[in-house]
Amino acid sequence: MLTWDETKKLLSKYTRRAFGDDSLDANLQYVNLRGANLQDADLWGVNLQDADLWGVNLQDADLQRANLAGADLRRANLQGANLQDADLWGVNLQDAD
Numbered sequence: 001m002l003t004w005d006e007t008k009k010l011l012s013k014y015t016r017r018a019f020g021d022d023s024l025d026a027n028l029q030y031v032n033l034r035g036a037n038l039q040d041a042d043l044w045g046v047n048l049q050d051a052d053l054w055g056v057n058l059q060d061a062d063l064q065r066a067n068l069a070g071a072d073l074r075r076a077n078l079q080g081a082n083l084q085d086a087d088l089w090g091v092n093l094q095d096a097d
Contacts, residue, residue, distance in 0.1 A: 049087075 026045070032052040041061040050070040060080040069089045076096045 027047045028051060029047050029049045030051060031048065033056055034052050035055045036053075037057045038061055039057050039059045041058065043066055044062050045065045046063075047067045048071050049067045051068075051072070053068075053071050053073050053076055055075045056073070057077045058081045059077050062082045063086050064082045064084045065086060066083075067087045068091050069087045070091070072092045073096050074092050074094045076093075079097055
């Protein structure tokens with residue numbers, strides 16, 4: 001499992017804010033971010049297909065246009081998250097907020 005510092009470093013490489021490019025679509029397919037605190041994260045358009053996001057804090061995160069198909073979001077905190085136009089096909093939301 002990644003530490004919070006490692007997670008921030010990884011995400012800063014791939015988010016649109018880091019590059020100033022609204023069309024950036026980072027590929028984090030199959031990534032394991034189990035239990036990470038991604039509150040307020042800018043994950044616009046990121047590919048998180050089949051990612052392990054069990055227990056992740058995504059409160060107020062921007063997941064607009066993100067591909068979450070098949071992701072494990074059990075026990076995740078999604079309160080206030082922007083999921084507009086996100087692909088949620090096959091997402092496991094058991095016990096998610």
